[in-house]
Amino acid sequence: MSAMAQVIPIERARREPDRCRALTAAGRPCRNKAGLSGFCRVHQPPVAPEHIGPFDAEGVREVLNFVTRRLTGEYWVDDFGFDPELPERVFLPLVQGLYRRYWRAEWIGLPNVPSRGPALLVSNHAGTVPVDAVVMKFGVLGEHPAHRHVRLLAADLAFRSPIVGPMARKMGSTLACEEDARRLLQAGQLVGVMPEGYKGVGKGWKNRYRLQRFGRGGFVEVALREQVPIVPVAIVGSEEIYPMVGNAKLLAQLAGFPYFPITPFFPWLGPLGLVPLPSKWIVEFGEPIPTDDYGPDAWQDAMLLFELTDRIRDTIQQMLYRNLMKRRNAFL
Amino acid sequence: MAQSGKRVMITGVSRHLGGKLAQRLEADPEVDYIVGVDLEEPEVDLERTEFVHADIRNPLIAKTIQTTEVDTLVHLSIISTPTRVGGRSAMKEINVIGSLQLFAACQKSPALKKVVMKSSTAVYGASPRDPALFTESLSASGEIRHGYAKDSIEVEQSARDFGRRRPDVGLTILRFANVIGSEIETTLTRYFSLPLVPSPIGYDPRLQFVHEEDAEEVLYRATREDHRGIFNVAADGVVLLSQAIRICGKLPLKVPLPLASPVANVVRRLGLVDFPSDQIPFLVYGRVADNSRLKEVFGFAPRYTTREALEEFVRGHRSRRFVTRETAEAWEQEVYDFLRRARGGRAGGAVR
Numbered sequence: 206m207s208a209m210a211q212v213i214p215i216e217r218a219r220r221e222p223d224r225c226r227a228l229t230a231a232g233r234p235c236r237n238k239a240g241l242s243g244f245c246r247v248h249q250p251p252v253a254p255e256h257i258g259p260f261d262a263e264g265v266r267e268v269l270n271f272v273t274r275r276l277t278g279e280y281w282v283d284d285f286g287f288d289p290e291l292p293e294r295v296f297l298p299l300v301q302g303l304y305r306r307y308w309r310a311e312w313i314g315l316p317n318v319p320s321r322g323p324a325l326l327v328s329n330h331a332g333t334v335p336v337d338a339v340v341m342k343f344g345v346l347g348e349h350p351a352h353r354h355v356r357l358l359a360a361d362l363a364f365r366s367p368i369v370g371p372m373a374r375k376m377g378s379t380l381a382c383e384e385d386a387r388r389l390l391q392a393g394q395l396v397g398v399m400p401e402g403y404k405g406v407g408k409g410w411k412n413r414y415r416l417q418r419f420g421r422g423g424f425v426e427v428a429l430r431e432q433v434p435i436v437p438v439a440i441v442g443s444e445e446i447y448p449m450v451g452n453a454k455l456l457a458q459l460a461g462f463p464y465f466p467i468t469p470f471f472p473w474l475g476p477l478g479l480v481p482l483p484s485k486w487i488v489e490f491g492e493p494i495p496t497d498d499y500g501p502d503a504w505q506d507a508m509l510l511f512e513l514t515d516r517i518r519d520t521i522q523q524m525l526y527r528n529l530m531k532r533r534n535a536f537l
Numbered sequence: 538m539a540q541s542g543k544r545v546m547i548t549g550v551s552r553h554l555g556g557k558l559a560q561r562l563e564a565d566p567e568v569d570y571i572v573g574v575d576l577e578e579p580e581v582d583l584e585r586t587e588f589v590h591a592d593i594r595n596p597l598i599a600k601t602i603q604t605t606e607v608d609t610l611v612h613l614s615i616i617s618t619p620t621r622v623g624g625r626s627a628m629k630e631i632n633v634i635g636s637l638q639l640f641a642a643c644q645k646s647p648a649l650k651k652v653v654m655k656s657s658t659a660v661y662g663a664s665p666r667d668p669a670l671f672t673e674s675l676s677a678s679g680e681i682r683h684g685y686a687k688d689s690i691e692v693e694q695s696a697r698d699f700g701r702r703r704p705d706v707g708l709t710i711l712r713f714a715n716v717i718g719s720e721i722e723t724t725l726t727r728y729f730s731l732p733l734v735p736s737p738i739g740y741d742p743r744l745q746f747v748h749e750e751d752a753e754e755v756l757y758r759a760t761r762e763d764h765r766g767i768f769n770v771a772a773d774g775v776v777l778l779s780q781a782i783r784i785c786g787k788l789p790l791k792v793p794l795p796l797a798s799p800v801a802n803v804v805r806r807l808g809l810v811d812f813p814s815d816q817i818p819f820l821v822y823g824r825v826a827d828n829s830r831l832k833e834v835f836g837f838a839p840r841y842t843t844r845e846a847l848e849e850f851v852r853g854h855r856s857r858r859f860v861t862r863e864t865a866e867a868w869e870q871e872v873y874d875f876l877r878r879a880r881g882g883r884a885g886g887a888v889r
Contacts (some may be wrong), residue, residue: 257876266873273869277862278783284775284825285669287744364822367739368792371777374743384668386676506756 442486684815718852742823786858
């Protein structure tokens with residue numbers, strides 16, 4: 206049944222153009238104000254969804270419109286080059302399928318991530334390829350009730366690389382430097398940082414789930430300066446996706462990478478060796494650590510910086526051990 | 538000034554911004570005297586501006602500064618492209634040595650009270666190690682060895698040296714982002730007028746512009762008001778290179794990075810765009826400056842965003858567009874209708 210099938214007496218429609226065209230239950234013309242369709246809200250006839258093949262017509266329309274806007278440049282990016290539409294509409298469905306079905310990710314303590322205002326997420330970093338950062342970002346976007354974007358801080362190598370660099374910016378990442386971190390936090394954003402850096406992501410298989418040095422604690426300094434809470438994050442599962450059993454240092458130097466991974470499958474199986482293994486993931490967000498009660502000048506206190514850095518590192522290490530115990534088998 | 542009005546000298550008066558500034562100052566009753574210096578005739582009609590046809594390296598300029606007793610110098614004649622002046626060494630000569638001589642002349646002129654200098658955000662360079670936005674206190678993360686950026690850094694340095702020797706002179710350095718709009722012609726506007734716009738494969742930098750009217754306004758205010766220091770003059774917001782090409786209705790010509798320099802050379806030889814190879818990193822990594830200091834101190838916020846400035850440029854330049862919003866929308870409707878017909882679009886449930 207479509208709107209066209211309704212028979213409307215033309216005269217009445219002419220007499221009262223802004224009134225609803227339907228008849229009430231008593232058989233009299235409805236006196237309500239009509240909307241665009243010519244009916245009031247009560248008498249609005251149900252419009253059956255139109256379909257194109259197996260797809261909803263509205264959905265098809267929307268996808269086409271999205272493509273058109275992309276082709277004419279009708280979209281907005283922020284000062285960092287963040288293009289929210291891309292992660293929300295293009296990448297979330299892809300990554301969500303991956304972490305839900307393939308890695309069967311379990312999310313613990315998501316309510317510890319604030320729904321509003323700035324916070325600094327501090328996480329462990331592992332897995333040879335920084336997939337953990339991607340999963341954390343899209344996990345918060347997809348699973349957290351506020352669907353917030355984590356603005357990840359990445360090394361300059363990412364921005365030097367073709368394709369990866371521009372993509373990282375479009376996903377909301379920016380360079381891991383004090384200026385950018387503070388600017389994002391001042392704008393009330395959720396910032397994600399992995400202080401282990403290359404030492405974490407490129408560590409060997411035998412060191413799995415052992416936290417490396419947390420840089421120089423720059424992230425704590427930024428959090429204290431901006432007085433934003435720090436949320437410790439422990440990601441279990443990333444270590445097993447590419448078990449790095451060796452490091453071809455010469456190749457790494459030639460290619461200008463910090464390390465060149467050798468796994469049981471890469472480079473032996475070629476591109477097939479690039480398929481990440483289906484490990485079981487558990488991502489836990491710990492209780493936020495407030496930083497505002499230390500006062501506005503606390504960031505200059507080097508001892509406090511060391512102390513807080515260690516405390517956060519310990520917290521994440523404990524969470525890692527706890528969830529490793531919980532997860533009996535790495536792949537089941 | 539109680540006894541007499543302002544006396545202003547503008548170098549580079551024949552270029553777009555210089556001409557506009559001279560016009561604004563002519564209309565200002567508090568400005569008594571304007572003298573413009575350039576190598577070419579001014580492109581706009583000027584009524585009471587005295588024009589000195591000379592190079593800034595000419596000793597005549599020093600004499601003019603002293604005899605006319607100008608109290609304000611607006612130094613705009615820093616050139617960004619080498620071809621028109623006959624090569625890179627000539628360009629460097631004019632920019633660096635010319636400015637040095639100009640400031641040397643200024644030092645000897647007791648009447649001079651203010652220097653406004655046009656610089657560029659190019660001084661920040663463009664690299665993957667830079668923060669997202671440059672504030673005035675930052676400098677390029679890598680070493681800048683050649684080209685326009687290097688010249689700008691050196692000219693700024695000689696301006697600051699002059700400022701130290703003459704602390705009574707108020708020095709304003711304006712670092713402009715790429716000026717764009719419906720009238721101005723620059724390397725960048727010619728680049729975006731190409732039918733196929735060369736852009737590097739695998740990179741999509743953030744670009745930032747400033748609309749010509751906003752640039753004029755800031756330049757005028759800097760000349761008439763007193764704002765010492767360095768200021769980024771740039772619009773709010775950014776556009777991505779790929780996005781800018783699409784807003785211009787153009788198609789990208791994807792160039793692998795190693796071929797960028799040869800392609801720039803070919804485009805230059807063909808006389809299409811004088812795009813110096815030293816500016817290629819700008820189209821690879823992009824550059825965005827923070828304009829909050831300008832807003833705060835000048836009390837003026839650029840009226841056009843980066844995107845609006847670019848749209849003004851598109852409106853003013855009738856170059857060929859491949860994809861317009863209308864064609865794209867028509868195309869969208871066509872595909873939709875085609876799908877409906879082909880897949881038997883029907884109300885009320887999926888088709889078996």
